Amino acid sequence: xxxxxxxxxxxxxxxxxxxxxxxxxxxxxxxxxxxxxxxxxxxxxxxxxxxxxxxxxxxxxxxxxxxxxxxxxxxxxxxxxxxxxxxxxxxxxxxxxxxxxxxxxxxxxxxxxxxxxxxxxxxxxxxxxxxxxxxxxxxxxxxxxxxxxxxxxxxxxxxxxxxxxxxxxxxxxxxxxxxxxxxxxxxxxxxxxxxxxxxxxxxxxxxxxxxxxxxxxxxxxxxxxxxxxxxxxxxxxxxxxxxxxxxxxxxxxxxxxxxxxxxxxxxxxxxxxxxxxxxxxxxxxxxxxxxxxxx
Amino acid sequence: xxxxxxxxxxxxxxxxxxxxxxxxxxxxxxxxxxxxxxxxxxxxxxxxxxxxxxxxxxxxxxxxxxxxxxxxxxxxxxxxxxxxxxxxxxxxxxxxxxxxxxxxxxxxxxxxxxxxxxxxxxxxxxxxxxxxxxxxxxxxxxxxxxxxxxxxxxxxxxxxxxxxxxxxxxxxxxxxxxxxxxxxxxxxxxxxxxxxxxxxxxxxxxxxxxxxxxxxxxxxxxxxxxxxxxxxxxxxxxxxxxxxxxxxxxxxxxxxxxxxxxxxxxxxxxxxxxxxxxxxxxxxxxxxxxxxxxx
Numbered sequence: 001x002x003x004x005x006x007x008x009x010x011x012x013x014x015x016x017x018x019x020x021x022x023x024x025x026x027x028x029x030x031x032x033x034x035x036x037x038x039x040x041x042x043x044x045x046x047x048x049x050x051x052x053x054x055x056x057x058x059x060x061x062x063x064x065x066x067x068x069x070x071x072x073x074x075x076x077x078x079x080x081x082x083x084x085x086x087x088x089x090x091x092x093x094x095x096x097x098x099x100x101x102x103x104x105x106x107x108x109x110x111x112x113x114x115x116x117x118x119x120x121x122x123x124x125x126x127x128x129x130x131x132x133x134x135x136x137x138x139x140x141x142x143x144x145x146x147x148x149x150x151x152x153x154x155x156x157x158x159x160x161x162x163x164x165x166x167x168x169x170x171x172x173x174x175x176x177x178x179x180x181x182x183x184x185x186x187x188x189x190x191x192x193x194x195x196x197x198x199x200x201x202x203x204x205x206x207x208x209x210x211x212x213x214x215x216x217x218x219x220x221x222x223x224x225x226x227x228x229x230x231x232x233x234x235x236x237x238x239x240x241x242x243x244x245x246x247x248x249x250x251x252x253x254x255x256x257x258x259x260x261x262x263x264x265x266x267x268x269x270x271x272x273x274x275x276x277x278x279x280x281x282x283x284x285x286x287x288x289x290x291x292x293x294x295x
Numbered sequence: 296x297x298x299x300x301x302x303x304x305x306x307x308x309x310x311x312x313x314x315x316x317x318x319x320x321x322x323x324x325x326x327x328x329x330x331x332x333x334x335x336x337x338x339x340x341x342x343x344x345x346x347x348x349x350x351x352x353x354x355x356x357x358x359x360x361x362x363x364x365x366x367x368x369x370x371x372x373x374x375x376x377x378x379x380x381x382x383x384x385x386x387x388x389x390x391x392x393x394x395x396x397x398x399x400x401x402x403x404x405x406x407x408x409x410x411x412x413x414x415x416x417x418x419x420x421x422x423x424x425x426x427x428x429x430x431x432x433x434x435x436x437x438x439x440x441x442x443x444x445x446x447x448x449x450x451x452x453x454x455x456x457x458x459x460x461x462x463x464x465x466x467x468x469x470x471x472x473x474x475x476x477x478x479x480x481x482x483x484x485x486x487x488x489x490x491x492x493x494x495x496x497x498x499x500x501x502x503x504x505x506x507x508x509x510x511x512x513x514x515x516x517x518x519x520x521x522x523x524x525x526x527x528x529x530x531x532x533x534x535x536x537x538x539x540x541x542x543x544x545x546x547x548x549x550x551x552x553x554x555x556x557x558x559x560x561x562x563x564x565x566x567x568x569x570x571x572x573x574x575x576x577x578x579x580x581x582x583x584x585x586x587x588x589x590x
Contacts, residue, residue, distance in 0.1 A: 096391035110328040
């Protein structure tokens with residue numbers, strides 16, 4: 001089975017763990033700090049590898065030093081980065097994230113618009129098992145999802161918050177919509193995740209899951225909606241938890257598991273991640289997820 | 296004339312300019328952002344070059360990717376970095392800085408203690424015009440200041456806040472003490488900068504300047520204390536303003552100017568810096584300082 005091609009964001013996050021978030025000027029000594037290449041698609045790709053799958057990344061970076069480090073770090077984690085686009089003269093995306101011990105964050109992201117200019121062409125999908133796209137590089141996501149559908153492989157959309165027209169454009173291209181609660185609400189106008197899942201399934205006629213963090217996940221099966229609760233954990237860092245869920249989902253889907261097992265696996269992987277500091281660096285291995293589910 | 300050898304801090308700062316500092320969790324989109332190799336000694340060295348002088352850096356970094364970028368960036372700015380020590384297995388220092396439009400900051404620094412372990416030996420001072428040390432790598436500062444005194448060249452101490460015993464140890468080695476108001480108060484117990492300057496001059500018998508930001512600078516001459524006011528500017532970023540003052544001081548001193556001109560030059564350079572975003576990247580050229588003084 002070939003790689004899952006993840007399409008979208010690639011940014012350098014510096015995450016500081018603090019006793020508490022600052023509320024006024026001054027110096028704050030962190031309990032811990034890491035610099036980690038992530039962004040949704042990149043975090044998903046690296047986590048797919050950790051979960052025992054195969055992943056490739058189609059993302060866009062500048063041709064600066066940060067871009068070099070982004071590609072090097074994701075490559076070291078076993079992801080095929082040969083499709084990553086480097087934009088001449090552009091700055092790569094980066095952000096600083098201050099996080100308290102309960103996982104509350106202040107996020108200061110710096111993205112240059114040049115990074116997300118439309119791509120020239122969609123990468124060759126020969127041998128690719130599935131495409132999973134986030135909403136941060138819309139023109140590329142649209143091309144890749146459409147090409148996946150045409151190739152008869154899963155076209156998974158990570159529908160997180162973005163402009164409503166971007167979201168509506170992309171959901172129409174997906175064979176599997178895995179949406180955050182807030183994005184599902186924005187697209188459908190329905191407040192409750194269950195109702196939003198209904199409306200998405202009704203309008204687009206494809207598989208839909210709506211994730212609601214600690215409240216679990218609503219997903220469609222045989223014309224109905226099922227709910228899978230999130231495992232109860234003491235969350236200290238929810239950063240990239242959604243990406244870990246998506247990675248688990250894509251791994252299970254391409255391995256042909258029943259949907260109930262896929263959602264349980266993705267939910268457990270995300271729950272474990274929430275107990276560990278460091279954004280996507282806290283993602284579990286497949287063995288850890290299986291042990292967690294068994295326990 | 297040879298280079299001024301700057302001894303001490305070298306860290307990677309990521310500075311975000313924000314409309315206002317965050318007071319609660321959430322996402323904050325910055326007005327601007329830069330990643331800049333600085334730290335006191337490194338910022339001083341790079342600014343000396345910009346002010347028309349020659350500079351070398353003796354600092355300590357890890358052998359990680361951040362260390363590579365620190366050395367590369369300071370080298371590109373014209374500083375001789377051949378003396379920079381790389382500590383095997385250690386992480387380089389870095390920090391994230393959130394700054395509002397009036398220059399108020401939240402600073403989150405991450406330094407590894409291994410970086411500031413004592414050096415094996417003091418670098419060869421042959422051809423060096425002066426040594427200027429900050430307080431962030433105390434063992435190296437002590438060696439370098441003592442070697443400078445022995446070699447008959449200026450041994451300038453940038454006495455900024457540090458543990459009181461570190462400060463007392465280092466001021467005893469300097470031929471020129473340029474102290475911040477708060478450090479001068481810590482060493483001497485005197486609240487007012489003028490009184491602290493008196494006590495330092497009295498105890499150590501060397502040239503003393505005490506800087507007090509927008510309140511100007513008190514300095515010793517012919518057994519008396521003089522005050523030079525800070526030029527009035529609209530400050531938007533005071534980060535590294537002290538380093539720019541020190542750089543101007545060292546340039547003037549090694550060029551043999553009268554002290555009044557040195558202090559006026561350093562004060563003007565620091566004032567210009569305060570009007571520009573980006574830490575030490577806002578340091579002026581010599582021509583800019585001279586035009587500012589003439590105007």
